[in-house]
Amino acid sequence: xxxxxxxxxxxxxxxxxxxxxxxxxxxxxxxxxxxxxxxxxxxxxxxxxxxxxxxxxxxxxxxxxxxxxxxxxxxxxxxxxxxxxxxxxxxxxxxxxxxxxxxxxxxxxxxxxxxxxxxxxxxxxxxxxxxxxxxxxxxxxxxxxxxxxxxxxxxxxxxxxxxxxxxxxxxxxxxxxxxxxxxxxxxxxxxxxxxxxxxxxx
Numbered sequence: 001x002x003x004x005x006x007x008x009x010x011x012x013x014x015x016x017x018x019x020x021x022x023x024x025x026x027x028x029x030x031x032x033x034x035x036x037x038x039x040x041x042x043x044x045x046x047x048x049x050x051x052x053x054x055x056x057x058x059x060x061x062x063x064x065x066x067x068x069x070x071x072x073x074x075x076x077x078x079x080x081x082x083x084x085x086x087x088x089x090x091x092x093x094x095x096x097x098x099x100x101x102x103x104x105x106x107x108x109x110x111x112x113x114x115x116x117x118x119x120x121x122x123x124x125x126x127x128x129x130x131x132x133x134x135x136x137x138x139x140x141x142x143x144x145x146x147x148x149x150x151x152x153x154x155x156x157x158x159x160x161x162x163x164x165x166x167x168x169x170x171x172x173x174x175x176x177x178x179x180x181x182x183x184x185x186x187x188x189x190x191x192x193x194x195x196x197x198x199x200x201x202x
Contacts, residue, residue, distance in 0.1 A: 003123070004062035006033040011054040013040035014086075014117070015097065021085030022055065028078045032063055053119040053131075054099075055086055061158055064122065068155040076151055080144050083118070087143050090117045091136055113137060114182065114193065120147075121178065122154045125161045128169050129178035133193055138185060146183040153190060164190050 001007040008026055010019045026033050038052070057079075059067075067075050089096045099116045113135045120132040132150040134143060156163025168190065169179050180193040 001036060001058060002034055002060060004060045006060065006063045007036060007056075007058040008033060009036040009038050009052070009056040009058065011038045011040050014054050015089045018085040018089040019055075022082050025078055025082035029063075032066065053115075054117045056119055056121055057083075058121040059154055059158070061123070064154050064158045067151060068159045076148055079151065080147050083143075083147060084140075086118050087140060090115065091134065091138060091143060092140065093137075095136070120150050120154075122158050124157055124166070124169065130157070130165060130169070131178040131180050133180055133182040135182065135185070142183075142185045145188070146185075149183050149188070149190060150181075168192050 001009075006026070006029055008022065010022065023035060026035075038054075041052075088094075090099070114133040115136050118134055122130050122132075124130065132146075134146060138146065153163055153165045157165035157169075165181060168181060171192070181190055182193045183189070184191045
């Protein structure tokens with residue numbers, strides 16, 4: 001994937017209506033965005049939330065710089081609108097689809113409120129990989145607020161090497177990346193997430 005662009009990876013098994021809406025809206029970014037079809041590997045591909053996600057928006061450094069240079073009102077609404085179809089299909093109380101992790105080992109299937117379908121990714125100045133997670137039970141307002149918070153924090157983290165994400169990453173380094181970060185809907189703050197069962201030691 002091109003580290004300078006907004007890379008959008010969509011697994012074949014994702015609902016095609018949601019995928020088409022995502023493609024149509026992200027087309028606004030023209031040559032600054034690139035799409036990648038990923039073979040359907042099933043929900044087990046995102047086991048423990050450490051693997052790849054079915055719909056991944058991977059923000060390259062040059063694209064994030066443009067996000068920072070342009071007025072937020074020019075870019076953020078397009079990204080939020082692009083994700084709306086995914087939200088309506090996979091999130092909230094009226095979700096059309098529910099994703100289950102299938103495994104023969106109970107230790108490999110921790111219960112998690114976070115989505116196995118959608119995540120945003122970025123890479124920091126020191127090659128720190130960060131994955132921003134969405135809770136499946138969020139309202140549309142919470143989902144959109146999280147998207148905006150994630151984008152703002154990426155601009156600070158990737159472009160300037162500072163901000164809340166940089167602080168969360170420095171707080172406690174991990175052996176296996178990516179760093180998992182989510183918005184705490186009750187406070188609006190970004191927090192580190194441990195999606196692993198107790199005793200795994202990663």
